[in-house]
Amino acid sequence: MELSERKKKILRAVVESYIQTAEPVGSKALAELAGLKVSSATIRNELAELTELGYLEQPHTSAGRVPSPRGYRLYVNELMEEQRLSLEETKQINEALHLKMRELDKVIDQAGRMVSQLTNYPAFALTEGARRLTIKRFDLILVDSASFIAVVMTDSSVVKNKLFRLPAELSEPQLQLLTTLLNTAFVGKTLDQLTPELMRVAEHAAGSSYGLISLVVSFAMEVLDALESGAVYTAGASHILDHPEYQDVGKAQKLMSYLSEDRSLAQTLALPALEGDDTKILIGPENVADELKDTSVVLASYDIGDGMKGVIGVVGPTRMDYAKVAAKLSYVADGLSKLFGQPELPPGAPEKEE
């Protein structure tokens, strides 16, 4: 059954007022607020029906009404107006995203922090790890006679490095030899294929090199493993204390400790978000995780190129300003996608804006 226009209008007013004040809203306040030219009594009747239909709840008999999860759902689906960000906000976001050294993990971490700051809710960002990666190239750079840096590049174009200090001297030619050896024996192999036997063979070919091959390959394996298993960043957990629903320290603590468990976050939240393309909103009991049953989550996914995806999201009380949060979040997610897709333009070249 479709709700009458007036009921919708009232429901919307209840939700928006409650989002602002965190106080149950009564018939009298609504009569003034909702732009309807009816008395509080009429509104009371409507409220009673909306309550019966399950869109509103009453904390106790003599209190005003509060939206139920179902009420929020209806609001989000049908009544909420898409929020446009101000020019200033978009500018701010763009700048923040383009700033700083652009290493994959740094940017994503940064984006999470930014979203948290922007919305005043805790935020998280995660990258999916799924595809089997391989090493595309090894480089060894001599630092001084007793140390060198190994640079490995994966086929997803991520580069990681590590400094190795040696117990003995090493010459440039030796290093060259090692490099060639590494590049012929280990490039293009997945994690499983980098077997101990393979290492032993290569080690043998290298002659007396203090087991350097194994060291570098182990490092490469660590890199592959870390990338394939994805990463989780959280930021701004302390923001939950800003909101009156978490005056109860126990509640706040529960949510916080949930947020700091990277693994459960990834598993219970990443899955639903990666399916659709759009922004997703999960309201209270719609969440799978028990810890989030009275919490809402707004999610947006982004592309990091190469077919891989990530999710960025915000957690807050069900009384969350969904319109604003969703707008900001999806703008940031789009920004991330573009960032990873777009070629690096030299400063002189014409820039594309939209």
Added chain:
Amino acid sequence: MELSERKKKILRAVVESYIQTAEPVGSKALAELAGLKVSSATIRNELAELTELGYLEQPHTSAGRVPSPRGYRLYVNELMEEQRLSLEETKQINEALHLKMRELDKVIDQAGRMVSQLTNYPAFALTEGARRLTIKRFDLILVDSASFIAVVMTDSSVVKNKLFRLPAELSEPQLQLLTTLLNTAFVGKTLDQLTPELMRVAEHAAGSSYGLISLVVSFAMEVLDALESGAVYTAGASHILDHPEYQDVGKAQKLMSYLSEDRSLAQTLALPALEGDDTKILIGPENVADELKDTSVVLASYDIGDGMKGVIGVVGPTRMDYAKVAAKLSYVADGLSKLFGQPELPPGAPEKEE
């Protein structure tokens, strides 16, 4: 005036009991607990004197005693027994430190998290940034015909990289030329010396290369800047909610927001800690920062080689288990120093244990 043995014994018992229970401790409980063969009345007299001397405080007339900051100070200086870590704990710490890819920032971040988890207090770790750094070497690696990776190495042997995507093709010889150019013109220069003019000259010498020189040098400048200004990592802020002194959400929030301000953390806490070598304990009002006046901080410094230092620390209520925290913290700090000083041993080589 030196305190009598008995007074010390009582003070110590008060501190330790209060650390455990967070409840003011009364004369009767002390009579049983403190291993003294005197009655509660005697203890009352002693307590009264200790209170007069400023080592204890009374929340209100009819409550037990609580250590004052001065009491804690005496406890820390003279009465506290150094805590030895269990073998299991040291093992756990060592493993955690040696795990994972060993990039400077990752390790330090990791160490902070570990300390927080180990102590159940919020922790932070920061690296000092002071010395003027220079770039020691540039490497450009072709990824495919339209992108390359720039690898820069500083004279402190830190390596950072960034992927550049180009709007046009680029060949291996071109890249070689650029590399040589970069290495002759910009190596050994400090941040200030990397002037726009210098860049323009080099750009000219490179001919038509889409302003790539500037791009790479800008990146190098970002790297230098980031390294010179140091970094701050915080972890486990949510742990403050575990402790009853922060049942008051307002207090918790204040401390949390202080902890998330990297800058003030670095300035007000780093300075005192970097002077001495040992573990430092700052109790309540001994802290410079107003936000920490009723909070204690335990600090330990570590070496990251090359004359540079860092600080790792823990924040908690004055009722903190100083002995345990200090032990763990200094163990981790030592571990870090060793980690950065020690050569990388190949797996076959004999390992030194202590």
Added chain:
DNA sequence: TTTAGCACTCAGGAATGGCGAGTGCTAAAC
């Protein structure tokens, strides 16, 4: 110097009562 005894203090919890916001229902008005 230590101890037992005792009157005193005061925070914290339970019990009480008034207040007011908000409701549901009824009956009249549109």
Added chain:
DNA sequence: GTTTAGCACTCGCCATTCCTGAGTGCTAAA
């Protein structure tokens, strides 16, 4: 049929009061 005014009723919140018990300081005896 819908809307409105009126009114009795409910119940959370707040302030007040009272009571209890832990812990104290003081005094006088051991």
